[in-house]
Amino acid sequence: MGQLTIILARVLQAVPTIFGIVVVTFLLTRALPGDPAAYFAGASATPESIAEIRVKLGLDQSLPLQFVAYLQDLATGNLGQSISTGQPVATELLRRLPASLELTLFALLLSVAVAIPLGVLAAVKQDTWIDQVCRFIVTAGVSLPTFFTGLLLVYVFYFLLGIAPAPLGRLDMLHIAPPQVTGFLVLDGLIAREWATAWSAFKQLLLPGITLALFTLAPLARMTRAAMLQALASEYLRTARAAGLSSTRVLMVYAFRNAMLPIITTLGMVFSFTLGANVLVEKVFAWPGIGSFAIEALVVSDYAAVQGFVLSMAVLFVLLNLVIDTVYTLIDPRVRIEG
Amino acid sequence: MTTQLHNPPLLSVTDLCVEFATRKGPVTAVRSVNLQIAKGETLGIVGESGSGKSVTSYAVMRILDRAGRIVSGGIEFGGMPLHNADEATMSDLRGREISMIFQNPRAALNPIRTVGKQIEDVLIRHAQTNHEMAKAKAIEALEHVRIRDAAQRYHAYPFELSGGMCQRVVIAIALACKPQLLIADEPTTGLDVTTQKAVMELVRDLTRSQGMSTLLITHDLGLAGEYCDRIVVMEKGEVVEQQDTRRLFVAPAHPYTRRLIRSTPHAAQSIRDLLPEDLRLPPPPAAPVVDMSVPLLEVRDLVKAFDPPGGFLQRLKMRGSSAALPMRAVDGISFSIARGESVGLVGESGCGKSTTSAMVMRLLDSTSGSIRFKGTELTTVPAAEFSRSPLRRELQMVFQDPHESLNPRATAAQSIADPLLRIEGMREAAAIRARVEQLAVQVGLQLELLDRLPHQLSGGQKARVGIARAIATKPELLILDEPTAALDVSVQAVVLNLLADLKAEFGMSYLFVSHDLEVVRLLCDRVIVMRAGSIVEEGATAQVLSAPKAEYTKELLSAIPRPAHLPRQVEAPVQVAQA
Numbered sequence: 001m002g003q004l005t006i007i008l009a010r011v012l013q014a015v016p017t018i019f020g021i022v023v024v025t026f027l028l029t030r031a032l033p034g035d036p037a038a039y040f041a042g043a044s045a046t047p048e049s050i051a052e053i054r055v056k057l058g059l060d061q062s063l064p065l066q067f068v069a070y071l072q073d074l075a076t077g078n079l080g081q082s083i084s085t086g087q088p089v090a091t092e093l094l095r096r097l098p099a100s101l102e103l104t105l106f107a108l109l110l111s112v113a114v115a116i117p118l119g120v121l122a123a124v125k126q127d128t129w130i131d132q133v134c135r136f137i138v139t140a141g142v143s144l145p146t147f148f149t150g151l152l153l154v155y156v157f158y159f160l161l162g163i164a165p166a167p168l169g170r171l172d173m174l175h176i177a178p179p180q181v182t183g184f185l186v187l188d189g190l191i192a193r194e195w196a197t198a199w200s201a202f203k204q205l206l207l208p209g210i211t212l213a214l215f216t217l218a219p220l221a222r223m224t225r226a227a228m229l230q231a232l233a234s235e236y237l238r239t240a241r242a243a244g245l246s247s248t249r250v251l252m253v254y255a256f257r258n259a260m261l262p263i264i265t266t267l268g269m270v271f272s273f274t275l276g277a278n279v280l281v282e283k284v285f286a287w288p289g290i291g292s293f294a295i296e297a298l299v300v301s302d303y304a305a306v307q308g309f310v311l312s313m314a315v316l317f318v319l320l321n322l323v324i325d326t327v328y329t330l331i332d333p334r335v336r337i338e339g
Numbered sequence: 340m341t342t343q344l345h346n347p348p349l350l351s352v353t354d355l356c357v358e359f360a361t362r363k364g365p366v367t368a369v370r371s372v373n374l375q376i377a378k379g380e381t382l383g384i385v386g387e388s389g390s391g392k393s394v395t396s397y398a399v400m401r402i403l404d405r406a407g408r409i410v411s412g413g414i415e416f417g418g419m420p421l422h423n424a425d426e427a428t429m430s431d432l433r434g435r436e437i438s439m440i441f442q443n444p445r446a447a448l449n450p451i452r453t454v455g456k457q458i459e460d461v462l463i464r465h466a467q468t469n470h471e472m473a474k475a476k477a478i479e480a481l482e483h484v485r486i487r488d489a490a491q492r493y494h495a496y497p498f499e500l501s502g503g504m505c506q507r508v509v510i511a512i513a514l515a516c517k518p519q520l521l522i523a524d525e526p527t528t529g530l531d532v533t534t535q536k537a538v539m540e541l542v543r544d545l546t547r548s549q550g551m552s553t554l555l556i557t558h559d560l561g562l563a564g565e566y567c568d569r570i571v572v573m574e575k576g577e578v579v580e581q582q583d584t585r586r587l588f589v590a591p592a593h594p595y596t597r598r599l600i601r602s603t604p605h606a607a608q609s610i611r612d613l614l615p616e617d618l619r620l621p622p623p624p625a626a627p628v629v630d631m632s633v634p635l636l637e638v639r640d641l642v643k644a645f646d647p648p649g650g651f652l653q654r655l656k657m658r659g660s661s662a663a664l665p666m667r668a669v670d671g672i673s674f675s676i677a678r679g680e681s682v683g684l685v686g687e688s689g690c691g692k693s694t695t696s697a698m699v700m701r702l703l704d705s706t707s708g709s710i711r712f713k714g715t716e717l718t719t720v721p722a723a724e725f726s727r728s729p730l731r732r733e734l735q736m737v738f739q740d741p742h743e744s745l746n747p748r749a750t751a752a753q754s755i756a757d758p759l760l761r762i763e764g765m766r767e768a769a770a771i772r773a774r775v776e777q778l779a780v781q782v783g784l785q786l787e788l789l790d791r792l793p794h795q796l797s798g799g800q801k802a803r804v805g806i807a808r809a810i811a812t813k814p815e816l817l818i819l820d821e822p823t824a825a826l827d828v829s830v831q832a833v834v835l836n837l838l839a840d841l842k843a844e845f846g847m848s849y850l851f852v853s854h855d856l857e858v859v860r861l862l863c864d865r866v867i868v869m870r871a872g873s874i875v876e877e878g879a880t881a882q883v884l885s886a887p888k889a890e891y892t893k894e895l896l897s898a899i900p901r902p903a904h905l906p907r908q909v910e911a912p913v914q915v916a917q918a
Contacts (some may be wrong), residue, residue: 006763025465067879126405138370234446234448235441235446235447236447236448236449236450238402238441238447238518239439239441239447239449239509239512240449241402241430241433241435241449242400242402242434242438242439242441242458242513243432243433243438243461243513244429244431244432244433244435244459244461244464244465245430245434245460245461245464246430246464247426247430248537249460249464254449254452254454257451257452258449258450260450307899330452331499332450332451333451333496334450334451334498
């Protein structure tokens with residue numbers, strides 16, 4: 001079975017998943033406490049104006065009819081109107097999603113760059129001081145909550161040392177955002193050749209990025225170490241050594257490539273939970289991300305916004321899983337057969 | 340062929356001691372081992388598990404795990420000291436001057452790299468070729484180990500090849516750079532007997548044609564006897580005897596060697612012959628009369644078909660091709676077992692013998708056909724519900740791996756008591772304990788071992804626990820699925836004798852599933868030979884093994900390693916009959 005067929009099959013498998021998510025989010029948001037119409041009408045609303053707004057929002061219809069209307073809106077790319085900001089949800093998400101993605105991807109890049117070499121070293125030099133250092137960092141990484149490390153970093157690097165910029169969003173007030181290409185300010189700045197803007201955006205990204213990276217380091221480093229230890233103890237590694245292959249080749253081609261399979265799975269999981277769970281970091285650094293948007297929407301029963309958030313996350317996870325499956329298929333020939 | 344050691348030996352190991360660091364302190368795995376291999380010579384190291392034979396070879400290659408270390412002694416290869424050579428020197432020598440092939444060839448190959456690339460890695464490492472020429476050279480190496488369609492196999496991954504094919508690839512990797520010494524560590528354990536023969540002949544032909552020396556490490560004295568010039572016998576980390584192959588078999592000097600030779604099934608005429616003199620038991624009680632007229636078990640046209648692998652999409656794509664049809668693992672076989680009879684079911688891996696035994700045991704549903712036990716049709720009760728059938732106690736099984744088939748958290752007594760609780764419904768603790776102790780005595784398990792966990796028992800003791808558990812409900816038919824395949828020969832000898840005695844004592848019938856024809860010869864009255872889901876030959880054991888009719892049986896028999904010096908007894912019954 002060709003790789004393309006497998007990937008196509010995976011895409012098809014995602015369709016029912018996404019439909020299920022559409023149904024569940026629709027029902028869940030309707031079950032939220034609070035009346036959106038009352039909220040929308042404001043404090044001085046009369047029962048008549050609330051009823052009028054309810055009709056305008058379509059909330060007076062039966063649930064199945066509301067669902068059909070929702071599906072029709074979705075098909076045209078209309079995610080509804082956010083009650084709290086008055087903007088279309090799609091616009092809000094498109095503005096905020098890149099901020100979250102930029103932060104998460106940067107943090108993961110940082111985390112992978114540290115965790116994988118650390119895990120490999122810890123496995124190769126098992127039970128030496130490097131292994132102990134790895135164990136210490138991993139334990140510290142999981143046991144410190146992100147808001148605490150975030151605040152600590154702000155306190156040390158902004159307040160005490162004054163190296164870092166104020167934790168107030170993606171860009172300081174001296175710069176204006178570059179024209180949007182990718183939505184990632186650092187990249188957009190580079191593309192627009194506005195070096196100062198890119199540098200400023202990068203400085204803003206650094207502390208929240210490190211905060212998240214410290215948290216995601218632990219599972220990655222731990223999995224890398226475990227997978228490498230398993231690969232190092234394998235019989236094919238003994239064959240490679242007995243054939244006299246150089247230690248770099250044995251380590252990188254024979255051990256590490258095999259160890260990559262569980263590492264990639266972990267990476268996908270870590271990416272998923274960071275993207276949804278970095279609300280605390282976004283709050284600490286006033287980061288205009290999707291997580292804080294969703295929390296605010298949830299608090300005020302802004303169900304269109306919550307639905308939009310859950311749906312876009314679901315699509316993102318499905319895409320992510322697709323990427324992971326594809327990478328897996330490329331690395332492990334056995335997957336191609338199992339289908 | 341005897342090679343005199345007048346010229347300096349290629350490999351010389353003197354007073355080698357290897358220790359392993361464990362939590363309980365250092366353990367000596369190899370003590371004062373001395374051995375030499377001359378140029379062109381094939382030396383065998385024979386011993387049971389824990390004898391230190393593999394550790395010795397790992398020490399020569401300097402690929403001991405991190406816990407192991409050479410404490411003292413010397414290893415010289417072509418006059419060059421290896422015991423203290425640095426890693427860079429060793430890594431240059433490995434694969435170029437000394438190569439190694441391993442047990443379990445599929446696991447010995449990198450699962451996510453094509454076999455061709457794995458051969459190239461070695462060629463390029465030892466500067467035998469450059470990147471442009473590598474592919475052609477690798478294909479040549481594959482052809483060298485007699486792999487057909489080598490150019491296509493170059494792109495295959497290990498999981499796409501059979502076990503024997505994988506071992507050829509491992510050999511191709513080992514011999515790619517034409518080394519002077521090949522170390523083969525149990526190269527055919529786990530392979531079928533015909534594959535074993537093909538692999539061993541390949542190794543012998545290739546090493547002879549290149550004038551290489553070979554160190555063959557094996558637990559199988561027969562295998563060593565057929566392929567080695569000289570044999571070193573090791574026990575508990577020490578060399579107990581070192582002889583020319585012929586002299587070792589004709590006049591073994593050390594008692595341990597004599598015990599090993601005795602335990603090897605080819606030489607034995609009866610099952611008692613396997614045991615050492617000092618352990619000789621009284622002859623088994625007279626076997627109960629086999630009443631052939633009333634079959635205990637009757638199997639008719641039994642079929643098991645498995646769905647083709649793959650998901651829905653794949654099946655859709657392969658629609659119409661033969662691969663889409665269900666695979667018939669057991670294809671309409673019929674046989675019967677009489678009361679008190681012991682029937683051997685033999686064949687190579689994938690022939691359907693284990694599927695058959697699982698269906699008879701009612702662990703697996705059959706696709707069609709009938710299994711009648713004492714006149715009752717068993718196939719009407721689904722396998723999933725058979726545990727509640729009153730016939731469950733009559734049909735019990737002893738599994739292949741004595742370790743894997745015991746619950747690691749249950750003591751021996753708890754394992755044996757399991758069927759008493761669940762099938763017999765015994766409730767009183769004292770009565771259960773009394774019965775467990777009675778069973779332990781019957782299988783020769785010391786009572787003080789009953790409260791131990793599986794990992795605290797030896798392989799033979801675990802096998803006894805498995806047997807005690809199987810006979811706890813006094814079954815009439817016991818299915819034995821390769822019960823001794825994981826055991827050392829001396830332990831196998833004891834367990835086989837135990838099985839023979841139990842059968843005589845309780846009048847049980849056995850369905851003995853095995854790939855080892857020699858063991859079947861000693862234990863079974865009748866033998867059924869299976870191939871590709873069908874029965875190719877069936878008959879009295881002595882008849883089938885001494886005068887096989889089917890080509891396949893002949894092939895199986897001729898593939899058994901047969902040292903010329905070891906007297907074989909299999910023809911004896913027929914000669915007596917003819918006389």
